[in-house]
Each structure stands twice: as C-alpha cells, then as structure tokens.
Amino acid sequence: MSRSLNIAGVFVSLLLLVSSGHAAESISGPAELHPLVQAQSEALGTLSDNAAALSLFTTKVGPALGLQDVASTVAAKNIPPKVAKELAVQELTASAQRLIANLAAWQTADRITQSLSQHADLVATPSATVVNWIQTTAAIPSLAQTMEELTQLAEMKPDTTAVDRMPLALSAGRLALDAQQRAIAEWWQLRTWKDRVRTVRGRNKLCGTWQWIIHNHQQHHQEQKLALLFPPPGPDHLLPGGLVETVVLGENVYLRWESNGQAQEDSLQFTKEGKGLEGTFVNSQGGWGSISGKRTSDCKP
Numbered sequence: 001m002s003r004s005l006n007i008a009g010v011f012v013s014l015l016l017l018v019s020s021g022h023a024a025e026s027i028s029g030p031a032e033l034h035p036l037v038q039a040q041s042e043a044l045g046t047l048s049d050n051a052a053a054l055s056l057f058t059t060k061v062g063p064a065l066g067l068q069d070v071a072s073t074v075a076a077k078n079i080p081p082k083v084a085k086e087l088a089v090q091e092l093t094a095s096a097q098r099l100i101a102n103l104a105a106w107q108t109a110d111r112i113t114q115s116l117s118q119h120a121d122l123v124a125t126p127s128a129t130v131v132n133w134i135q136t137t138a139a140i141p142s143l144a145q146t147m148e149e150l151t152q153l154a155e156m157k158p159d160t161t162a163v164d165r166m167p168l169a170l171s172a173g174r175l176a177l178d179a180q181q182r183a184i185a186e187w188w189q190l191r192t193w194k195d196r197v198r199t200v201r202g203r204n205k206l207c208g209t210w211q212w213i214i215h216n217h218q219q220h221h222q223e224q225k226l227a228l229l230f231p232p233p234g235p236d237h238l239l240p241g242g243l244v245e246t247v248v249l250g251e252n253v254y255l256r257w258e259s260n261g262q263a264q265e266d267s268l269q270f271t272k273e274g275k276g277l278e279g280t281f282v283n284s285q286g287g288w289g290s291i292s293g294k295r296t297s298d299c300k301p
Contacts, residue, residue, distance in 0.1 A: 033183060036064050037107050044100070044107040048129045050137070053100040054093065061100060062190075070096065070190045086201070092193055099186035101138035104130060106179035112146065112172040116165055123168065125150055142178040146171040202248020203233035205274065207299030212277075218287040228293075232301050253277065266291055 037044065043056050054074060062071030073079075074093050084090070108131075111124040131147060134140065149168040207230050214224045231237030239246075245256035255266040268279030268291060277293030 030065055030184075030187060032064055033103075033180070033187070034106075036061060037103050037110065040103070041107050041110075044104040045111070045126065045130060047100070047104055047133055049133060050097055053097050053133075053137070057096045057100050061103070062096070065187060065190075067187075067190050070193055087197055088193070088200075092190070095186050095189050098138045099183055099190065101134045102140070102179045102183035102186060105134050105138070105140050105143050106176055106183060108134075108143070109146065109172045109176035109179060112150070113169065113176065116169050116172070123150065123153060123165070125154075138182065140175070140178055140182065142171065142175040146175045198249065199246075200233045202253075203230070203246065204299065205248055205270070206230045206246065206253065207232045208295050209297040210277065210293045211296050213292045214281065214289065215291075216287050216289040218285075218289070221289075227296070232299055253279070268293070 040056065040060055043060070047053055047056070058071040058075040062068065062074075070092060073087060073089060074096055079087070079089060108126045111126070115122070115124040126147075131143065134143060146168070149171045153165060153168050210228045210230065212226050212228055214226070216222045216224070228240050231239065242257045242259040243255060244258045245254070247254040251270045253266070253268040253270065255268070257264045257266070262284050264281055264283035264287075266279060266281045268277045270276070271278050275295045277291065279291050280289065281291055282288045
C-alpha cells in the first residue's frame with residue numbers, strides 16, 4: 001500500500017508541474033499567461049457573467065497580454081453598426097470572453113492540483129456559478145470530467161488516500177493542459193485580429209469582375225486577355241481557380257497563383273480610383289511581364 005501511495009504522490013507532483021505550465025514548453029504562446037492566471041486568481045475564481053469577464057479582459061488581461069487595441073475596441077461604446085461589422089466586434093467580444101473562460105478553467109485546475117499536492121482534507125472546489133459560466137462560454141469537456149471526479153471524491157469516506165485522489169489529479173492535469181491550449185488559441189485569434197480585418201477590407205476592395213491583359217516578355221511579347229471574378233470575403237464564396245494568397249495593403253495588391261506544380265506572383269497597384277490595376281508578374285517558368293486590369297462590374301454579394 002505504501003508503494004501505491006508513493007506512486008500516487010509522484011503523479012500529483014508531476015501534474016502540479018503540468019498545471020503550472022512548466023510541462024508544456026512545446027506549446028507556443030505568451031509567457032505571461034500562467035503568471036497572469038496566478039495574479040488574477042481571485043477575479044477568475046469569482047466570475048459569474050459575461051460583463052464581469054469583459055471587464056476583467058479590458059482592464060487587466062488584455063493590456064497584460066499586449067492586446068490593448070482589442071481591449072479598447074471591445075470596451076468602446078456607440079460604435080456605428082457598419083463599422084462594428086467591419087471590425088467584427090461581435091466575434092472579437094466572444095473570443096475575449098472565451099479567453100477569460102479558459103483562463104478561469106486553468107485557474108480551477110491549478111487550485112485543485114495545489115490542494116491535492118498539499119494533502120489537504122478538503123479539496124478546492126470551484127463554485128457552481130463559475131463552472132456554469134465557463135461551460136456556457138467555452139464548453140470544455142475536461143472541466144465536466146474534473147467536476148464529476150470532484151463529486152465522486154466528495155462521496156467517499158473522509159480518510160481518502162492518495163490513490164483515491166489519483167483520478168481527480170489526472171483530470172485536473174488534463175484540464176490544465178486543455179485550458180492552456182484553448183487560451184493560447186484564443187489569444188492568437190485576438191492577436192491577429194487586425195490582420196483579418198485588413199484582409200477583409202482588401203478582399204472587399206478587390207471584389208468585382210475584372211478584364212486583365214497580361215503581356216509576357218518571355219513568350220515573344222504574347223498578350224493574353226481574360227476575365228476574372230473576385231468574390232466578396234467569406235467561406236461561402238469561391239476564389240478564382242489557382243489563387244492561393246491575396247494580400248491588399250492600401251493601394252498595393254499581391255496575388256499568388258499555383259497550379260500543376262507551377263506558381264506565379266502578381267504585384268499590382270490600384271489606379272483610376274480603384275477601377276484599374278497596373279503591375280507586373282513573374283512565374284516559376286521564367287515568365288515575366290506586365291498586367292493591366294480594368295474593373296468591368298462592381299462587387300456582387
């Protein structure tokens with residue numbers, strides 16, 4: 001029996017390292033995450049609604065993670081509906097709430113693992129309000145499993161052994177890793193928010209039907225005319241065949257095409273107040289030349 005207790009103790013010690021983030025070095029993310037969970041432990045442990053979560057994000061968590069612009073946008077009042085849609089404020093707000101929910105789940109796992117490692121008679125138990133809010137906001141399966149293990153442990157005899165607590169320790173360790181990974185994913189979504197907004201703006205600017213004239217210097221100055229339809233942004237709209245990358249920054253447009261192992265890159269600029277495109281191309285076959293584009297019809301959603 002003593003050997004089993006020692007093994008169980010080792011398990012709990014290892015899981016304590018996992019929940020503190022030291023066993024997850026392979027996961028790329030901001031180093032400030034776990035210290036932030038510890039610093040905001042009290043606030044994370046008393047969350048009850050979206051308003052409290054957003055307040056915590058805009059005043060503490062967002063600025064600490066270098067997301068000041070996101071925090072300011074989420075906290076802004078009276079943003080015109082058109083601008084709010086363009087900035088994806090609704091999606092941004094939901095992502096910020098999920099980040100806080102995952103940090104709260106991580107804090108829950110931390111508290112449970114700490115209490116197990118200290119061999120306390122009473123294991124730290126999160127409030128039902130916090131758990132319900134986390135599950136409503138982020139729906140973490142491993143949190144449900146951890147709560148089930150907590151309930152089962154509470155129904156056992158008072159003098160539970162380390163072996164009795166091992167299932168809870170394992171569940172708490174799994175919850176810590178799940179919450180950490182989910183928090184990093186949401187942090188990345190928030191960090192790259194501006195890039196996505198710029199991409200959508202660029203796609204909207206390019207959207208429409210264009211007539212292109214391609215002048216290839218390699219092939220005896222051959223000219224090719226074609227019509228291209230660039231759709232509005234969104235997963236429901238298909239891009240022109242072979243187009244794998246579109247970058248629009250201000251008046252500058254970069255397009256990359258790939259087909260049958262060949263690639264072409266177009267570097268263009270809007271002209272004539274957005275009604276024209278002028279630029280050059282190079283391809284993997286040695287071709288190079290100029291592109292002249294004319295918008296023949298506007299964007300059709």
